[in-house]
Amino acid sequence: MLFRIVEKMAFRSLIQLLLETTQVIGPRKIAVTREGKPVHQYLPLSGFEELELGYDTTDIPAKSYFLPYEENLSTWSFIGNDWTQEITYRLQPRVLVGLHACDINALLKLDKVMTREFFPSPYYISRRKNSFIIGIDHEPCQGGFCHWLGTDSVNRGFDLFLTDLGDRYFVAIDSERGFTLLQQVAVRLVTENDTADYLTVRRRIASGFAPPLDVRQLPRLLDMEFDSEIWRRWGAKCLSCGSCAAVCPTCYCYGVSENVSMDFTRGAKVKQLYSCTLKDFAEVAGGHNFRSARETRLKYRYYHQHRGFVEQYDEPKCVGCGRCGRSCLAGINPQEIIGDLLATEVPS
Amino acid sequence: MTPLLHPYDVTREEGFRAPLDYNRKSLLKDVDRCHKAEIVSVIRLTRKERLFHIRLLEQGERERFSFLPGQFVMLELPGFGEIPISICGSTSQKGFLELCIREAGRVTTMLHRARVGSRVGIRGPFGSFFPLERMKGHDILLVAGGLGLAPLRAPIMHITENRSDYGEVRILYGTTEPEQLLFDYQYEQWRRVDGVTLSLTVDRPDAGWQGAVGNVVRLLEEINTPLEESYAIVCGPPVMFNSVCGTLHSRGIPRDRMFVSLERRMQCGMGKCCRCNVGSTYVCMDGPVFDFWTVMNLKEAI
Ligand SMILES: Cc1cc2nc3c(=O)[nH]c(=O)nc-3n(C[C@H](O)[C@H](O)[C@H](O)COP(=O)(O)OP(=O)(O)OC[C@H]3O[C@@H](n4cnc5c(N)ncnc54)[C@H](O)[C@@H]3O)c2cc1C
Ligand code: SF4
Ligand code: SF4
Ligand code: FES
Secondary structure (H helix, E strand, O other): OEEEEEEHHHHHHHHHHHHHHOEEEEEEEEEEOOOOOEEEEEEEOOOHHHOOOOOOOEOOOHHHHOOOOEEEEEEEEEEOOEEEEEOOOOOOOEEEEEEOHHHHHHHHHHHHHHHOOOOOOHHHHHHHHOEEEEEEOOOOOOOOOHHHOOOOOOOOOOOEEEEEOOOEEEEEEOOHHHHHHHOOOOEEOOOHHHHHHHHHHHHHHHHOOOOOOOHHHHHHHHHHOOOOHHHHHHHHHOOOOOHHHHOOOOOOOEEEEEEEOOOOOEEEEEEEEOOOOOOOOOEOOOOOEOOOOHHHHHHHHHHHHHHHHHHHHOOOOOOOOOHHHHHOOOOOOHHHHHHHHHOOOOOO | OOOOOOOOOHHHOOOOOOOOOOOOOOOOOOOOOOEEEEEEEEEEOOOOEEEEEEEEOOHHHHHHOOOOOOOEEEEEEOOOEEEEEEOOOOOOOOOEEEEEEEOOOHHHHHHHHOOOOOEEEEEEEEOOOOOOOOOOOOOEEEEEEHHHHHHHHHHHHHHHHOHHHOOOEEEEEEEOOHHHOOOHHHHHHHHOOOOEEEEEEEOOOOOOOOOEEOOHHHHHHOOOOOOOOOEEEEEOOHHHHHHHHHHHHHOOOOHHHEEEEOOOOOOOOOOOOOOOEEOOEEOOOOOOEEEHHHHHHOOOOO
């Protein structure tokens, strides 16, 4: 990996230059909570001023730019009793700036499902490769537990990754196009002084985390506790609303529905992201539901995060962003569930 | 002004436009594109089930298409939906598929109204298959309940077409009522094959019924020759698995020599939608065919 230093003014010019030709998406303030806390969302920017790189976290992850909540898989044209199928893939490049390590780690996990061994998804790949990613280091966010899962730092999956050194950014470069783009503005080589500052910032960030829980036993514990009262207790609270999966940066399950235009000339096959906690997730024709009890659906979600995915890819699917816990109206949060499974208090 | 970032076109990746072949699952391809196919004939089996003969329209696709007994396809009705259906015909029919479909909901009802000549889409084949290679030289028990005869018909066809490769073949089939028996016009044909026996049973006989009464486990219990060296395939509603496989095990067949086909909701067939997951196993990729020992180890399988 190559490293460079870019002054903040130069970084600003870079974004402005990009904005002239390309869609640039970044954390933008969209509201303020009653407690006065700003609410951010990854949205297209119209100017550099809208970009708030010091944001804490977002409620909605950046996954919607890779796996949209709704997308057309195919379009049908009907002619007589025949039809044709059209499929289009993203062709326009865009920039996502300001992603945190957890969200880039989430993309790396989605890459494993969507781009490898079996049936690579051209829908995902076309969006992923057309996305130029600029990540940024940050102080631990509220309610995150990425350090339990080793996703508090990231070494791949981005084009550029920034660490704020006050008046300048320390930039890690992980792609040729990233290196080339940086040539548009003034950059310089890293000095010993920059390295020392970088290490200080990284140490400060690391010291901001409470001691982690050890999640390595989770795959086995989930099997052992399959019939545990833990699930009945937490399951009894669950409203089966599906928010947790909707806001999870690594949840990718979906449903498909089709429609026909009023004049019967066109139709579409549409994919919608779904949630395994929704009641009919595993229902089949005839009405049989393989997971009719809500606790079984909640359990299944944790099972996939911390056991199933580990079995397939040797790492949990969860990146510890804490979004599911923050969005849950019933107060169900992953730290406490994991704590219960490990029979440990969650350090705060 | 030259763009700062170059657009990426996934369709220009190597092999992307190569002919569709779902057996080559590691290739980056147009995974939602289906083979265009035509319903060439419809055979009424029962009140609720029909057999559809479907032919791939494109010559090249017809030649490339191949499947193994136990695999399924995603059948697309453009504008209505896409559903997983087991291929119930013979592997020797090239580019011509037999699908036995029960009227169960939106897509299947529409299909039952479709006329001969209608154009549908086929993606696949997908999933695992019955290990008929491994079964060579052994006696085989084929046990079906209800609609389970549909997925069982592909191995029956394969075994009868390659009769000399296998030992004794017993087909045991049960339904609730006689009028629900599928493929009744073929029983005579199967029975006449040397070394193949077919036993039928129903739970609720009607006036004309002359066969056995009760569920398929009864038929199993009546077999008085040793079964230890047999392989078994069991297809039907999940409730059947425990009783049938339990009985088979008590007769000395190891659980990893009995195979079942699991049914789950499926929206992709490609390990992407997660709808088919049992615990952490993808039924569309690792299944639908599993040996019973594996099923016992899957949480929430039955
Ligand atoms: C591997 C496999 C093989 C199958 N083989 C056969 C067969 O040979 N013959 C047959 O009649 N049926 C078979 N089925 C069941 C068949 O897929 C369902 O009956 C069918 O999907 C019902 O669709 P529908 O739109 O008519 O019903 P609806 O209840 O209206 O379903 C709406 C949608 O839910 C999904 N869905 C509902 N039930 C199922 C289900 N059981 N499995 C998967 N998805 C479902 C489908 O996407 C469907 O489009 C098989 C299922 C699987 C998983
Ligand atoms: S957000 Fe909370 S209440 Fe809603 S489905 Fe998830 S766990 Fe249940
Ligand atoms: S499960 Fe919850 S904490 Fe883990 S990645 Fe998903 S939203 Fe974040
Ligand atoms: S059917 Fe979509 S993952 Fe199995």
